[in-house]
Amino acid sequence: MNSSSDLSRLELQVNPEDIPLYTTVLQGGILVKARAGIPLGSFLDALPGFNHDYIVNVIQTIFLDGTAIDDLETPIEGDHPVLALSAAMPGLAGAILRKNSYHAALRTTVTERRDHHQQGSITITLKLFNSIARDCGPALLAAGIRLNAAVLRGFCSTHPTLAAGLRHIVLDGRPITADSMSVWLEQEQTITLIVREAAND
Numbered sequence: 001m002n003s004s005s006d007l008s009r010l011e012l013q014v015n016p017e018d019i020p021l022y023t024t025v026l027q028g029g030i031l032v033k034a035r036a037g038i039p040l041g042s043f044l045d046a047l048p049g050f051n052h053d054y055i056v057n058v059i060q061t062i063f064l065d066g067t068a069i070d071d072l073e074t075p076i077e078g079d080h081p082v083l084a085l086s087a088a089m090p091g092l093a094g095a096i097l098r099k100n101s102y103h104a105a106l107r108t109t110v111t112e113r114r115d116h117h118q119q120g121s122i123t124i125t126l127k128l129f130n131s132i133a134r135d136c137g138p139a140l141l142a143a144g145i146r147l148n149a150a151v152l153r154g155f156c157s158t159h160p161t162l163a164a165g166l167r168h169i170v171l172d173g174r175p176i177t178a179d180s181m182s183v184w185l186e187q188e189q190t191i192t193l194i195v196r197e198a199a200n201d
Contacts, residue, residue, distance in 0.1 A: 007146065007190060007191055007192045008171065008172055008184075008188065008191050008192065009144070009171070009172055009173075009191075009192045009194065010152075010169070010170075010171055010181070010184075010191055010192065010193050010194070011168075011169070011170040011171075011193075011194040011195075011196065012166055012168075012169055012193070012194070012195045012196075013166070013167045013168040013169075013170070013196055013197070013198035013199075014165060014166060014167060014195060014196070014197065014198060015165050015167065015197075015198060016197045016198075018162070018165050019137075019138050019141070019195065019197060020134055020137075020138075021159065021162070022137070022141060022195045023128075023133040023134055023137025023138065023141065024133060024155070025147070025151060025152060025155045025193075026126075026127065026128040026133045026137050026140065026145075027127055027128065027129055027133065028127070028147070028148075028151035028154065028155065029082070029125040029126065029127045029147065029148075029151060030125070030126050030127075030140070030145040030146060030147045031123050031124070031125060031126075031145075031146040031147060031148070031190065032047070032123070032124045032125075032126050032146070033121050033122070033123050033124075033146075034076065034121065034122060034123075034124055035121060035122075036076075036077055036118035036119060036120055036121060036122045037075040037076070037077050037118055038075065038076055039072065039073045039074065039075060039076075040062070040064070040069065040071075040072050040073070040074045040075075040076055040083075041055060041072030041073065043076055043083075043124070044059075044072075044085075047126075047136070047140065048136075048139040048140050048142070048143040049135065049136035049137070049138065049139030049140055050136055054135070054136075055072065056072075058087060058131075058132070058135070059085050059086075059087065059132060060086065060087055061085070061086040061087070062083070062084070062085055062086075063082075063083070063084040063085075064076065064081060064082070064083055065078065065081055065082055066082070076122070076124060077118045077122070078118075078122070079122075080123070080125065081122060081124050081125070082124075082125045082127065083124055083125070083126050083127070084126075084127040084128075084129065085126075085127070085128050085129065085132045086129040086130055086132060087129075087130050087131040087132055128140075141193070141194065141195035141196070142194065142195065142196050143194075144192050144193065144194045145192070145193050145194075146190060146191070146192055146193075147190070147191065147193060148189065148190055149185050149188040149189055149190065149191050152185060152191070152193060153185050153186070156182070156185070163178040166178060167198035168198060169181050171184065
């Protein structure tokens with residue numbers, strides 16, 4: 001996953017025990033550029049932290065634009081596709097939404113492939129929930145993710161004490177303070193965010 005080079009890069013170096021908390025920012029959605037019409041499975045397999053076995057065996061609930069998907073060959077198309085991933089959820093609702101479930105007949109799925117294929121590239125909003133975010137989030141965050149600054153602003157506002165645990169904050173190669181970061185985020189729209197474990201000083 002490559003981030004656009006024209007975006008400002010914000011790097012947060014944090015304590016190792018704080019990394020799982022930062023993966024919850026992935027629930028708000030990250031922006032990933034891909035080839036229009038790329039099969040769902042191929043798109044996921046190219047992301048940091050994902051592999052074929054994990055995609056097939058662990059990811060149990062897949063929503064594409066709000067519709068539950070079973071087929072990993074489903075092409076990702078459209079103007080602003082939204083892809084949401086979750087591990088198995090409890091209860092009947094979870095059973096209905098689970099991939100290839102006995103109860104899948106109770107829900108609506110994509111049953112037709114489009115005859116035409118979109119050309120060029122698209123930007124996919126990818127949302128990760130529960131254990132999927134915890135498992136795959138650290139690799140995504142370390143590689144760098146694109147997201148709307150509003151998502152990070154919301155994350156920071158609901159976790160006000162996290163600033164105290166930031167070891168280093170680097171904006172486009174320059175160290176800044178947590179207060180400066182807050183001011184900067186108010187002025188930005190889309191950013192590249194990197195979250196890594198801080199090296200031992």
